[in-house]
Amino acid sequence: MTTASHPSRSLPAEPVGIRVTGLRVRHRRTVALDSVDLDFGPGVHGLLGPNGAGKTSLIRVLATVAEPSGGRVEILGHDAGDQRRRGEVRRRMGYLPQEFGYYPGFTVREFVAYVAWLKEMPAAVTPNAVERAVARVGLADRIDAKVRTLSGGMVRRVGIAQAIVNDPRVLLFDEPTAGLDPEQRVEFRELLRELGASSTVIVSTHLVEDVAAACTEVTLVEGGRVAYRGTPDSLAALGDATDCVGDNPIERGYTAALRAHRARPRQAAALGEAAR
Amino acid sequence: MTLVSERRTTPRRTGRPRRAPHPLRAEAVHGFAPWAGAAVFLTLGVLLAGSAEQWQGGWTETRSRLHEGMLIVLPLASAAGCWQGGRERRRRTEELWGTVSRAPLARFVVAALPVALWTAAGYGAAAAGALLATWPYATGDRPYFDLLPADLASAAAAAVAGQVVGRVVASRLATPLLALAGYVVLGISSTVREGAGRLLNPAFPVRTDTVPVAWQPAAVTLWTAGLAAAVVLAHTARRRYTALLPLAAATAAGALLVQAGDGVWRTNPAGSRQVCGTSTSPQICVNARYEKLLPQVTAALSGITGRLEGVRNVPVRFEDRPGRPGRDEAELPMLVPLGWSVVRGRLTDPGQYAWEAVQALQDRMDCGAVDARVHTADDAVTHYLAPSPMEKTFDEHDAAGDEAQRAELRRRLAARARLTAMDEDERRAWLSAYFATAGDCDARGVPAL
Numbered sequence: 087m088t089t090a091s092h093p094s095r096s097l098p099a100e101p102v103g104i105r106v107t108g109l110r111v112r113h114r115r116t117v118a119l120d121s122v123d124l125d126f127g128p129g130v131h132g133l134l135g136p137n138g139a140g141k142t143s144l145i146r147v148l149a150t151v152a153e154p155s156g157g158r159v160e161i162l163g164h165d166a167g168d169q170r171r172r173g174e175v176r177r178r179m180g181y182l183p184q185e186f187g188y189y190p191g192f193t194v195r196e197f198v199a200y201v202a203w204l205k206e207m208p209a210a211v212t213p214n215a216v217e218r219a220v221a222r223v224g225l226a227d228r229i230d231a232k233v234r235t236l237s238g239g240m241v242r243r244v245g246i247a248q249a250i251v252n253d254p255r256v257l258l259f260d261e262p263t264a265g266l267d268p269e270q271r272v273e274f275r276e277l278l279r280e281l282g283a284s285s286t287v288i289v290s291t292h293l294v295e296d297v298a299a300a301c302t303e304v305t306l307v308e309g310g311r312v313a314y315r316g317t318p319d320s321l322a323a324l325g326d327a328t329d330c331v332g333d334n335p336i337e338r339g340y341t342a343a344l345r346a347h348r349a350r351p352r353q354a355a356a357l358g359e360a361a362r
Numbered sequence: 363m364t365l366v367s368e369r370r371t372t373p374r375r376t377g378r379p380r381r382a383p384h385p386l387r388a389e390a391v392h393g394f395a396p397w398a399g400a401a402v403f404l405t406l407g408v409l410l411a412g413s414a415e416q417w418q419g420g421w422t423e424t425r426s427r428l429h430e431g432m433l434i435v436l437p438l439a440s441a442a443g444c445w446q447g448g449r450e451r452r453r454r455t456e457e458l459w460g461t462v463s464r465a466p467l468a469r470f471v472v473a474a475l476p477v478a479l480w481t482a483a484g485y486g487a488a489a490a491g492a493l494l495a496t497w498p499y500a501t502g503d504r505p506y507f508d509l510l511p512a513d514l515a516s517a518a519a520a521a522v523a524g525q526v527v528g529r530v531v532a533s534r535l536a537t538p539l540l541a542l543a544g545y546v547v548l549g550i551s552s553t554v555r556e557g558a559g560r561l562l563n564p565a566f567p568v569r570t571d572t573v574p575v576a577w578q579p580a581a582v583t584l585w586t587a588g589l590a591a592a593v594v595l596a597h598t599a600r601r602r603y604t605a606l607l608p609l610a611a612a613t614a615a616g617a618l619l620v621q622a623g624d625g626v627w628r629t630n631p632a633g634s635r636q637v638c639g640t641s642t643s644p645q646i647c648v649n650a651r652y653e654k655l656l657p658q659v660t661a662a663l664s665g666i667t668g669r670l671e672g673v674r675n676v677p678v679r680f681e682d683r684p685g686r687p688g689r690d691e692a693e694l695p696m697l698v699p700l701g702w703s704v705v706r707g708r709l710t711d712p713g714q715y716a717w718e719a720v721q722a723l724q725d726r727m728d729c730g731a732v733d734a735r736v737h738t739a740d741d742a743v744t745h746y747l748a749p750s751p752m753e754k755t756f757d758e759h760d761a762a763g764d765e766a767q768r769a770e771l772r773r774r775l776a777a778r779a780r781l782t783a784m785d786e787d788e789r790r791a792w793l794s795a796y797f798a799t800a801g802d803c804d805a806r807g808v809p810a811l
Contacts, residue, residue, distance in 0.1 A: 179461065181461045193392065201462070205463055216379075216382045
């Protein structure tokens, strides 16, 4: 896939966190991602798109939990497909899956420490890192409560805490704000901005307002291809320039980018027909 | 969530942060493991409590009954492991755990070890409880720990192997089916009487009069633990061929057990000794394993020994060793299996026990139907020495019976009366002549009464 026609933002000059080349993902007979080329540097990257667009497939491949059918994924300079390098990549990665699983009988401290151990963090720094991660998601006062006693939003925050406990260079969030109340979402965006200052953060979401508020870059995925890349501001500007539906400019920009992407194959087909 | 600005101004707690618990500790304290241990403890505890009369008070009986509990413990432990193995699917943590760098073997060990240890601890706690329950009623001998290490290791190995099954088989039915299959296989194997292969069954019943040879527990431990380790390594190790090492060790141990056959057991040397009281005639001996029962047995037979003073031709002693009694000896009525004559270190029915001792003195159990004259004499002697607790019932039954039964009863009552009415010397002489025919099925030698 080629990046969309909005060269409003050049690639970052600093070392690239993630580079995806010719990525192809198939689920049985369905193509979830097709020839995707992307790169993500430090900052917060919003991954938008309708249901079934391929966002979760992309996140899962980046998280090294799913194997691509083709293409190359480079994370922090390492080939993610290389088994010998995968451990190194995983140690420096944080991941919050869409469906966050946990052990309800564990305390928050125990669960986050468990993940720290799974990420091979040194035992000496783990206690501090656990407390810090839990405090960053606002659960310091519940750190010794069992996870089963927490509300859905709090459990989601435990998921965020486990993702950031190792101060990862690459952070992958799949629908992180699901279950959070508006106040918690606002605070989460603040946390995202802080994390994005030093790490490559990719946030897959349906909520364009989260992207508008917290992301430095937007990638819109549709039908397994990249439909748009740019900044939230450029997406909003696109919305302002169209009469698409939406309650705010970025929603209108989202709709406009999608429609433009969907129209492109038809235009190509029409051009092909005319040429014949 | 806390805003960044708040976070920066939030004062840190004084002192160092609390230690982050190691995952092993978290699994052991707040995971499924304690429940697995409790399940094993309670299940075995209920089984043992339900049959306490048959083992409480006897050290080898306690050991063997605990070991028999493996028939339930092993399937239960494997089911517990299987349930733990399926946890990542149930809790939906597979996705997240698929992105971590810690080696699968280490992850498996952290999840499996607490369940294995708690399962073994549950068995160990039940064993400790059983030994403590036996202690106040112990009839002699000493506690036996010879089977315990292998049983603990086998329970832990079953839990570990079950965990592999739980990971591989993606069905909640795997847990009950594994338990059921384990129970059926072990149960069938435990009933097999021939074939050295049965000794590979870690739950194979062990007789109370035998002890294992020194290397048997180590071989069983190596057999079960080796198999479990091989399964784990084949499932999780980066270099799967490393599974061949424990597999080879398990195979060697299994081959050793099969080759040795029944040679893995030897007769308990403590059971071949006996302790005798010499103050009575006949003397009374009990097996050394139940030596504390000697005073009770002596008291129960005091009516017999008192009445036999000066009587000739009676055995020198009641013996309680394996095998047939020697010349001039009578077999002491059975004290074991526990639960019949002896329960919790007490003779349950001294009268019945004494009656059984008289039968042993008469030694005509193998004669089948004897002549009426012999029968009448035996009945009179029994009535004089230690009447059966059922004597009155039988007499009443015959009294209400037909003419033949009533005539038989009249003969018996008359004979009893004649023996009782004899003076001491006459009765001693008669009894001496009577006991000269002990074990003789021919009526001619039995003195008339």
